[in-house]
Amino acid sequence: MNRNGPLALIFNALFLGFLLAPILVVCAVAFTPDGYLSLPTKGVSLRWFKAIGDNPEFVRAFKDSLLLGVASSTLAIIVAVPAALAIARHKFPGREAVQALFLSPLMVPHIVLGIAFLRFFTQIGLGGTFVGLVLSHVVIILPFALRLILAASTGMDRSIENAAASLGASAWTSFRRVTLPLILPGVASGWVLAFINSFDEVTMTVFIASPETTTLPVRLFLYIQDNIDPLVAAVSALLIFMTVAAMLVLDRVYGLERLLVGRGRD
Amino acid sequence: MTMAAPDDATLDAADGATPSPAVAPAPMRAGERWSWTPYLLSLPGIALCAVFLLVPLAMTALLSLNSFSFYGGIADVWKLDNYADILADSYFHEIFLRTFRIAALVTLFCAALGAPQAYILRRMTAPWRSLCLLIVLGPLLISVVSRTLGWALLLGSTGLLNQGLLALGLIATPIEFMYTETGVVIALIHVLVPFMVLSVWASLQRLDPQVENAAMSLGAGPTTVLRRIVFPQIVPGILSGSIIVFALAASAFATPAIIGGRRLKVAATLAYDEFLNTLNWPLGATVAILLLLANIVIIVGCNRLVERRYKQVFE
Numbered sequence: 043m044n045r046n047g048p049l050a051l052i053f054n055a056l057f058l059g060f061l062l063a064p065i066l067v068v069c070a071v072a073f074t075p076d077g078y079l080s081l082p083t084k085g086v087s088l089r090w091f092k093a094i095g096d097n098p099e100f101v102r103a104f105k106d107s108l109l110l111g112v113a114s115s116t117l118a119i120i121v122a123v124p125a126a127l128a129i130a131r132h133k134f135p136g137r138e139a140v141q142a143l144f145l146s147p148l149m150v151p152h153i154v155l156g157i158a159f160l161r162f163f164t165q166i167g168l169g170g171t172f173v174g175l176v177l178s179h180v181v182i183i184l185p186f187a188l189r190l191i192l193a194a195s196t197g198m199d200r201s202i203e204n205a206a207a208s209l210g211a212s213a214w215t216s217f218r219r220v221t222l223p224l225i226l227p228g229v230a231s232g233w234v235l236a237f238i239n240s241f242d243e244v245t246m247t248v249f250i251a252s253p254e255t256t257t258l259p260v261r262l263f264l265y266i267q268d269n270i271d272p273l274v275a276a277v278s279a280l281l282i283f284m285t286v287a288a289m290l291v292l293d294r295v296y297g298l299e300r301l302l303v304g305r306g307r308d
Numbered sequence: 309m310t311m312a313a314p315d316d317a318t319l320d321a322a323d324g325a326t327p328s329p330a331v332a333p334a335p336m337r338a339g340e341r342w343s344w345t346p347y348l349l350s351l352p353g354i355a356l357c358a359v360f361l362l363v364p365l366a367m368t369a370l371l372s373l374n375s376f377s378f379y380g381g382i383a384d385v386w387k388l389d390n391y392a393d394i395l396a397d398s399y400f401h402e403i404f405l406r407t408f409r410i411a412a413l414v415t416l417f418c419a420a421l422g423a424p425q426a427y428i429l430r431r432m433t434a435p436w437r438s439l440c441l442l443i444v445l446g447p448l449l450i451s452v453v454s455r456t457l458g459w460a461l462l463l464g465s466t467g468l469l470n471q472g473l474l475a476l477g478l479i480a481t482p483i484e485f486m487y488t489e490t491g492v493v494i495a496l497i498h499v500l501v502p503f504m505v506l507s508v509w510a511s512l513q514r515l516d517p518q519v520e521n522a523a524m525s526l527g528a529g530p531t532t533v534l535r536r537i538v539f540p541q542i543v544p545g546i547l548s549g550s551i552i553v554f555a556l557a558a559s560a561f562a563t564p565a566i567i568g569g570r571r572l573k574v575a576a577t578l579a580y581d582e583f584l585n586t587l588n589w590p591l592g593a594t595v596a597i598l599l600l601l602a603n604i605v606i607i608v609g610c611n612r613l614v615e616r617r618y619k620q621v622f623e
Contacts, residue, residue, distance in 0.1 A: 050428045057425045058443050064458020121353045128349035151559030153576040157596040158364035181360045242451040245561040259453050278454035285450045302445040
């Protein structure tokens, strides 16, 4: 049995400490009772979390982010399910090209996408609108949704579908009653992963958001550029808690390890 | 009736970033003929990507050929002047060089830290391994702005890092990390190292522990096993991880913008300033197109190279 030596364990501890440090610091600062940034803090207080509620800009940005995440990941799923079924079950000329096209948003830096969408949306009159935000987010989260649904539909046992068909089920009935329930874990976790990616996106969104329609990370980013105070730490901590909550849901539905590292051999 | 042999799970080298399901096409069933079904099913996605990805990118490429003046705005000329300006101006050279230097350093550190960490993770036993893997990969899902804010809090002149170093007596005056390349590199390593761990982890999955055991039973010491058995087999993983990290570091925006500030510009923050502050859209578009081209060259070019060089490992 191979075991890690003491040196390896120290390396591991330092590595994990490095990864956790900034996240823990944000959470620690968010609970400060003081009116300024201070570390270590003298006590624990929720005053800065209450202050978020008193800041109408952050509240509105938070609502917009939620709505944007829900709308764009739902749309992405609606587009990705049929596409994944086509790729997973059919061999057709151009199949590889279609798959590459769907995954290509991963290859384009978000800064480039932001510029491209800003130019495009101002030309066609969607500049600064919520519709524009939703459409651009659908494009960038599509690969994440597609991958998980693709994995679910590739490993699926097709004999049940064939049984349904032989018992007289129409294509739609067989999709609704057989296929969809079978790929549902992939679809659900694809939705959550898409939602997280939409909710966290900042680089592209900063270009196409307008002062009226903006997202929480963009609002936060612009605020941090001017000054850093406990309020932004509280907003960040809130974002971190939400992500951890989403991760717990994902772990339940799909298994976080499987989601992040794919299906390992062990 | 022929059955297509299921594809071996070949590693798509650019895919370390996200789990890549080995997609073997469903074997054609007997009697299955060419049909419109797959095209109709993927039509919404194709339309979406064509209209909202290819068209905007093409428009940006065209925009980069236009000219701009402070009084006349954007003019519809089609010249390569913006590209010539960037190639000739030392101000831009400095920014692109800095971007490249930061990305190279980040990649180097990520490889040096991420590869050993992945190996250590693999040697861990059941409950610890999942927990540590979660801590390593979980930050990928947390907003980059939140994580970078954490670094801004840690790295400031009164931040915890300086407080700690001062208390330990290692330094006499606070080191300035904010608005420096060092600060940007540290924060970017944090943001990107999980990708390296993922990529190396994927290549470790294919490593048969029996080979290590065989080497040891033949009298090889732990260092020899690492050097001659483990390392050669995870090199492709390190290389494809490096491609991802380099590409993401070179186009990173939020982290250099927050840690680097307005003065320490990199390519991405330059494009942002040209677009939203100077309003010189054609020049901003030119920077974006250059970034995109560099990205494609790195990802596609290096993947080809890695795959050819390590063909036997991927098969």
